[in-house]
Amino acid sequence: MKMHSYWLDTSTPSGDYSSTPIPKEVDVAVVGGGFTGLSTAYHAAKAGKSVALLEANTVNWGASGRNGGMATTGLAIGFRSAMKRYGEQRAIGYFNEYNKAIDLIENLVEDHDLDVDYERSGKMTLAWKASHFEGMQRTAEDLKRLVGQPVELVDRANIRTEIGSDVYHGALVDPLGAGMHVGKFGHALAGLAVDAGATIHERAEVVDVERIGDTTIHDLKTTRGTVRAGNVVLGTSGYTGKPFGWQQRRIIPVGSFIVVTEPLPQAVVDELLPNRRMASDSKNFIYYFRITPDNRLLFGGRARFALSDPSQDRKSGEILQKAMHHIFPQTRDARIDYMWGGLVDISMDQMVHAGEHKGIHYSLNYSGHGVQMANYMGKVMVDVISGNPEANIWRDLKNPWIPGYFGEPWLHLRAGGAYYGLQDKFS
Ligand SMILES: Cc1cc2nc3c(=O)[nH]c(=O)nc-3n(C[C@H](O)[C@H](O)[C@H](O)COP(=O)(O)OP(=O)(O)OC[C@H]3O[C@@H](n4cnc5c(N)ncnc54)[C@H](O)[C@@H]3O)c2cc1C
Known part of the structure; x- marks a missing residue:
């Protein structure tokens, strides 16, 4: 069994961008080589700016190369919760951003004929409890009426048309969700950025940042040299560290874990997920799953509130394997070929946070929904630095500091785990 990402x-x-010389000066420096950073680099270079992308490890090393490969519709919070918090119009606007984000990926794939196994096979959310399905019925009505989203409900009696499991109480299906091979996509996007004129610098961790006066100009000191940038865009997600303390204190990195089986016979695949949808369930300790392009079952989840490291990945992977056997007894004899984990960047309100703080632009906090949104926000951040701040619909959202949190996630993980576990039990 391999203890790293199937996608990579x-x-x-x-x-290989590990020894590319760091330029002295650029229009835009991008910190982080995941989807946010790669998309920013591509769109900025395409707009004619000189761009250096600085990545502490290698391209796609973070969450972008480790996720479920699901570009799904909707916010990290429920649409009805969004309406309650932000009012109808703002909630509709936020929701629609995710549709636009999937369209952006689809356009990139089509325009550049990218071989990334992109498929709009739809997304479904599965009801863990009968009460969750009742909530889905109300959400479906609102989504159809207010957003025009073509969602469909599948009740328990018909659930086998969507999933080879009797565990769930129904599903909300959204045909606009998509899946792709995120390893191939991330690498293809890096290629597009370089073709457009950006330079990529792997093994170049930004260790210090100095602002020049009150401007957006910064000197970024990396482990491979210093670059002066007219604008800086931070796309470090759950891996945000000390030089960016203000942003770091607004992110709780939470481990999310995945196991992937050996390739399964076509008949088993057709039984497990006959429509090859991207799937997740309605628990806080969420399970998510899909079929990979080569017919494996990818099964992921939060499993437990923990960070990701080899020992946590294995412990969480073992919990997930049991969960997978419970949901899909058909996989009991399937070998597990891959097991890994990564960090999701959660904020207090589980909303995207993007803006400018002390001259540094940032787009973070996708709360487990960044495959589509990180790519989209790269383009948005380029629009912002090109003089169109309104392109960033999230700009007015307050991004509260997490009380008592200084970038040491353990305490918060324990408290958060207990809280969400209780919610799953009693909701
Ligand atoms: C297991 C897992 C499953 C997930 N599944 C899904 C899913 O199915 N669908 C979905 O929508 N979302 C999913 N997500 C979330 C999604 O992957 C992320 O929201 C998204 O990839 C974030 O992209 P990013 O570019 O902002 O950050 P990342 O891809 O995490 O990249 C950040 C990069 O910044 C670099 N970095 C950090 N500090 C520095 C520094 N000082 N200098 C230089 N570089 C630095 C890191 O090395 C890293 O490569 C999942 C996440 C995980 C972990």
Whole structure:
């Protein structure tokens, strides 16, 4: 069994960027080589700016190369909760951003004929409890009426048309959700950024930041040299560290974990997920799953509130394997070929936070929904630095500091785990 990402294991980097010389000066420096950073680099270079992307590890090393590969519709919070918090119009606006984000990925794939196993096979949310399905019925009505989203409900009696399991109490299906091979996509996007003129610098961790006066100009000191940037865009997600303390204190990194089976016979695949939808369930300790392009079952979840490291990945992977056998007894004899984990960047309100603080632009806090949104926000951040701040619909959202949190996630993980576990039990 391999203890690293299936996506990275089955894709090829667009190049080796570990010794590219750091330029002295650029229009835009991007920190982080995940989807936020790569998309920013691509769109900024395409707009004619000189761009250096600085990545502490390698392209796609963070959450972007480790996720479920699901570009799904909707916010990290429920649509009805969003309406309650922000009012109808703002909630509709936020919801629609995710639709636009999937369209952006689809356009990139089509315009550049990218071979990334992109497929709009739809997304479904599965009801863990009967009460959750009742909530889904109300959500479906609102989504159809207010957003025009073509969602459909599947009740328990018909659930086998969507999933080979009797565990769930119904499903909300949204045909606009998509899946892709995120390893191939991330590498292809890096290739596009380089073709457009950006330079990528792997093994170049930003260790210090100095602002020049009150401007957006900064000197970024990396482990491979210093670059002066007219604008800085931070796309470090759950891996945000000390030089960016203000942003770090607003992110709780939470481990999310995945196991992937050996390739399954077509008949089993057709039984497990006959429509090859991207799937997740309605618990806080969420399970999510899909079929990979080569017919494996990818099964992920929060499993437990923990960070990701080799020992946590294994413990969480074992819990997930049991959960997978419970949901899909058909997989009991299937070998597990991959097990890994990564960090999701959660904020207090589980909303995207993007803006500018002390001259540094940032887009973070996708709360487990960044496959589509990180790519989209890269383009948005380029619009912002090109003089169109209104392109960033999230700009007015307050981004509260997490009380008592200084970037040491353990205490918060324990408290959060207990809280969400109780909610799953009693909701
Ligand atoms: C297991 C798992 C499953 C997930 N499943 C899904 C899913 O199915 N659908 C979905 O929508 N979302 C999912 N997500 C979330 C999604 O993957 C992320 O929201 C998204 O990839 C974030 O992209 P990013 O570019 O902002 O950050 P990342 O991809 O995390 O990249 C951040 C990069 O910043 C670099 N970095 C950090 N500090 C520095 C520094 N000082 N200098 C230089 N570089 C630095 C890191 O090395 C890292 O490569 C999942 C996440 C995980 C972990």
